[in-house]
Amino acid sequence: MAVGLGPLPEFFPVRGVRVGIASAGIKKPGRKDIVVFELAEGSQVAGIFTRNQFCAAPVTVTRRHLSEAAPRYLLINTGNANAGTGRKGVVDAEQCCSALAAMAGVSEAAVLPFSTGVIGESLPVVKITGALSAALEGLGEERWGEAAEGIMTTDTLPKGVSRQVVLGGETVTISGISKGAGMIRPNMATMLGFIATDAKVESTLLQTLVSELGEASFNRITIDGDTSTNDACILMATGQSDAPEIGPDSPFLADFRAALEDVFMTLAHAIVRDGEGATKFVTINVSGAETQQEALDVAYTVAHSPLVKTALFASDPNWGRILAAVGRAGVPDLDIDAIEIHLDDVCLVRHGGRAEDYSEARGKAVMSQQEITIYIDLKRGDVHERVWTCDFSHDYVTINADYRT
Known part of the structure; x- marks a missing residue:
């Protein structure tokens, strides 16, 4: 796969x-x-x-x-x-x-x-x-x-x-x-x-x-x-x-x-x-951070979220899961009204909520791609970091459940 x-x-x-x-x-x-x-x-x-x-x-x-x-x-x-x-x-x-x-x-x-x-x-x-x-x-x-x-x-x-x-x-x-x-x-x-x-x-x-x-x-x-x-x-x-x-x-x-x-x-x-059971190759691009560590904290929190990863597998533009992951990444004093989140060129989040010009159809079209970029702009500094990950599929569970058999 x-x-x-x-x-x-x-x-x-x-x-x-x-x-x-x-x-x-x-x-x-x-x-x-x-x-x-x-x-x-x-x-x-x-x-x-x-x-x-x-x-x-x-x-x-x-x-x-x-x-x-x-x-x-x-x-x-x-x-x-x-x-x-x-x-x-x-x-x-x-x-x-x-x-x-x-x-x-x-x-x-x-x-x-x-x-x-x-x-x-x-x-x-x-x-x-x-x-x-x-x-x-x-x-x-x-x-x-x-x-x-x-x-x-x-x-x-x-x-x-x-x-x-x-x-x-x-x-x-x-x-x-x-x-x-x-x-x-x-x-x-x-x-x-x-x-x-x-x-x-x-x-x-x-x-x-x-x-x-x-x-x-x-x-x-x-x-x-x-x-x-x-x-x-x-x-x-x-x-x-x-x-x-x-x-x-x-x-x-x-x-x-x-x-x-x-x-x-x-x-x-x-x-x-070639991640176990992977069907999507995902780049998580965090910009506008104050420090490298907070950029990585946000990127990895999104990348490691089972809810985000399973939504990616399902091609489900459930943008609330990405928003929630950013919010729990441990970055102090986030200005949530300033943050913007995109799937490729489709804006998901702006001014603290769903972007006015967002549509489910546009989000679904991006999530159906094999290669996706999630852009997260914290708008609090000039530090940028990238992390690469994949989705979680049924096969991931099967591969690891059967690994020693």
């Missing part, structure tokens, strides 16, 4: 990155559920992670390994989140890293583990380590599309994007994949994102870029308001391109950042478009 999400694009290989796929049979026999990224020596890696206090064991291990060594391998498994597994979960993640490190001839700290799937079950270490040789033997530059499929859980379609930009007369490639369809809420929305470039990027700048672009993209999407235990977004730069190194003062930074932002946004929006 993905909204406006088509087949995977052609991926441009990223020099210095090889990808391997294997089947460990973690949840379903024969399913490709192991993905390995191999990075050229000298690659830079930066990341952002879930803010859930019950962060999964692989998140804990990855954070530590990033501080100890230069990463050479990423090991991703689906079907099991290795979250809520206590100290044993950390040991299990370390054992998988150790096994891959021994096969590849690198240190254990040079392997970063990632897991996604069911929470609270022990990681099947033997199954995973038994599939690693196949993943390593199959390493290749052209396997991005298979990797996008290999990291899926309840996703209905794989998600990926690939871009090229010319910097200093040399071509730089950026390719990325993401997964996620439910348990998506900012503070790292169960999502995983892996983005690689062959550009040379100064290490501190790389962390700045993943933090800032992740905040504007993956941390502005929400499907159900649940922050996962396993979220991670990783940005890798191999430095294999002949383009000049990009630093904070580089004349090529703006063009590189624009291309990278496009990749981040495309992958983040794909998650919302």
